[in-house]
Amino acid sequence: MNYPDEYIQYLVEFHGRRDYFECHEILEEYWKEHPPLRRDSVWVGLIQIAVGLYHYRRGNHAGAARTLVKARQILTKRAEETAELGLDVFALADSLDDYIQRIHANIPYESLMLPITDSELSSICENECKRQSLIWGDKSNLTDSQLIHRHTMRDRSDIIEERNKQLQMRRQK
Template sequence: MYPDAYIRYLIHFHTDRDYFECHEILEEHWKKDGYKKVWVVLIQIAVALYHHRRGNGQGALRMMRKALSLLQKEQKAVRELGLDEQRLAKQLEHYIERIAQNEAYKSIELPVCDETLRKMCQAICDERGLSWGKASDMSDVFLIHKHKLRDRSDVIAAREEKKKSKELPNH
């Protein structure tokens, strides 16, 4: 019914608040799914919250505005993902105001309106011992600064391999 990547996004978004992982999961899916703009809306929301939580208000504001703008064009697709697009738009507008007024980061919940989707996510949370709707752990430095602190050795190795494959053989 819903892509596995989307379910994983929702679980991270609403439990451990790992917005960096949300971005990674959906970006990979977006590339495999024909670059559909609906995924960009959700990626941008996660990135905006990641920036805001790190204290980057300008980046958060810019990204949240982009998410809202794209949401207005992708309303039907957002609804098809089991989200209430009208409530989500109001939520983003309110969050944009919060950022513009230099208010502190606050965890939000996406307005899931498909009860089957909600129950599926809750069952996964129960199975894994996760709490849906738990506020972000502001003491988790790795979570807050993940893009700087994560192990990137696999990414660097993949880039090196790609670079080598493009090099011309010596004759």
């Protein structure tokens, strides 16, 4: 199977570095560049898994559960597309259900392995992890504040500038 490079990058970040914020960034950019921009795209479902786990790891249980429920709905609705990405849809749904229950029970975060069924895909990702000196399937480093709180540490000046520009344009109308 031929997978987009961005999907491979997502899986490497997800299972190697556990940088869920970067997973979100990678797939959101890919999703935006490949219309149609459906809110129920399989890419959005995968983004939501990363976002949900990012929130869970940070202790935002309400946001984590809500986001993982949405991810589960999308990926099961788009089961054929999800399976085409080398994922076991039923095992993924079960894992998401388990994590949602864990969140509601206030069980501490643990790293998730996506159920990849394509051994060639797994091999590609594992080799890429080795190339980057990462360990495929390694657990999150819960002491790395840069990893855990990444969204609060990024430079958002370009986003703020764009919002202000849009606000000015609306005021002029």
